[in-house]
Amino acid sequence: MLNKKVLLVSFGGFVVVFSCFLLAQKNDKKKLQNEPVKLDVTFFPTPYDVVDKMLELADVKKDDLVYDLGCGDGRIVVTAAKRYGCKAVGFDIDPMCIKESIKNAQISNVEDLVRIEERDIFTVDVSEADVITLFLLPKLNVRLIPQLKKLKPGARIVSHNFDMKGVRPDKVIEFISSEDREQHTIYLWTAPIQKED
Numbered sequence: 001m002l003n004k005k006v007l008l009v010s011f012g013g014f015v016v017v018f019s020c021f022l023l024a025q026k027n028d029k030k031k032l033q034n035e036p037v038k039l040d041v042t043f044f045p046t047p048y049d050v051v052d053k054m055l056e057l058a059d060v061k062k063d064d065l066v067y068d069l070g071c072g073d074g075r076i077v078v079t080a081a082k083r084y085g086c087k088a089v090g091f092d093i094d095p096m097c098i099k100e101s102i103k104n105a106q107i108s109n110v111e112d113l114v115r116i117e118e119r120d121i122f123t124v125d126v127s128e129a130d131v132i133t134l135f136l137l138p139k140l141n142v143r144l145i146p147q148l149k150k151l152k153p154g155a156r157i158v159s160h161n162f163d164m165k166g167v168r169p170d171k172v173i174e175f176i177s178s179e180d181r182e183q184h185t186i187y188l189w190t191a192p193i194q195k196e197d
Contacts, residue, residue: 044072045072045073045075046072046075046076046135046160047177047179047180047184048075048079048179049175049177049178049179050160050175050177050179050184050186051075051076051079052079052083053173053175053184053186054076054133054158054160054186055076055079055080055083055084055131055133055158057158057171057173057186057188058131058133058156058158058188059156060080060083060084060086060131061084061086061130062084062085062086063086063130064084064086064087064130064131065086065087065088065089065128065129065130065131066080066086066087066088066089066129066130066131066132066133067088067089067090067091067124067126067129067131067132067133068088068089068090068091068132068133069091069121069124069126069132069133069134069136069144070091070092070121070134070135070136071090071091071092071097071101071116072092072097072100072101072135073097073100073101073104074090074097074100074101074102074104074105074114074116075104076088076090076133077089077090077101077105077114077116078101078104078105078108078110078114080131081105081108081110081113081114082108082110085113086113087113087114087115088113088114088115089114089115089116089117089129090114090115090116090117091116091117091118091119091121091124092116092117092118092119093118093119093120093121095118098116098117098118101114101116102116121144122143122144122147124147125147125150126147126148126150126151127150127151127152129151129155130152130154130155130156131155131156131157131158132148132151132155132156132157132158133157133158133159133160134157134158134159134160134162135159135160135161135162136159136162137162138162138163138164138165139165141159141162141163141164141165142164142165142166144164145164145166145167145193145195148189148191148193149191149192149193149195151191151192151193152191153191153192154190154191155190155191156188156189156190156191157187157188157189157190157191157193158186158187158188159186159187159189160184160185160186161184161185161186162187163187164187164189164193166195166196167189167193167194167195167196168196169187169188169189170188170189170190171187171188172185172186172187172188173185173186173188
């Protein structure tokens with residue numbers, strides 16, 4: 001059984017269980033291969049209409065390659081493939097999320113466009129991606145900066161609800177989801193990103 005930690009976050013006065021999909025504690029390769037995966041938080045899905053808005057803000061095109069770092073149940077990569085006909089790769093460290101993502105790609109008949117990998121997001125080479133999607137805590141977004149600096153010029157990064165300290169976004173939009181009736185913030189950055197001093 002996975003050892004999971006839950007993070008409580010207050011939104012509008014309500015305390016909710018929050019997840020960032022894919023957060024690995026610091027482990028060496030040996031531990032990652034031989035011991036149960038340790039997650040900092042549990043899976044918490046992005047509403048589908050927020051997913052749509054994220055992909056719209058990223059201006060996804062058919063020829064794009066979309067990476068979702070912390071793919072959860074695969075809804076972002078599956079939606080990108082279904083709606084835009086593009087290739088998409090989801091990365092997660094939770095084996096249960098991996099199974100669910102693969103199943104959802106199959107149900108949606110996009111398994112020819114969608115690939116799901118069980119990986120620690122902080123080890124992923126993102127340089128080939130045209131679009132990166134995130135739903136991680138700000139401190140984890142910051143940890144990704146060295147990887148995101150390797151994106152090709154013009155690649156887009158969209159983050160649900162959390163910014164990236166020290167890197168000014170190109171655009172920020174507020175969106176009220178019809179699914180949970182909550183306000184969501186979506187951030188957009190375009191490569192090359194430059195961390196401010």
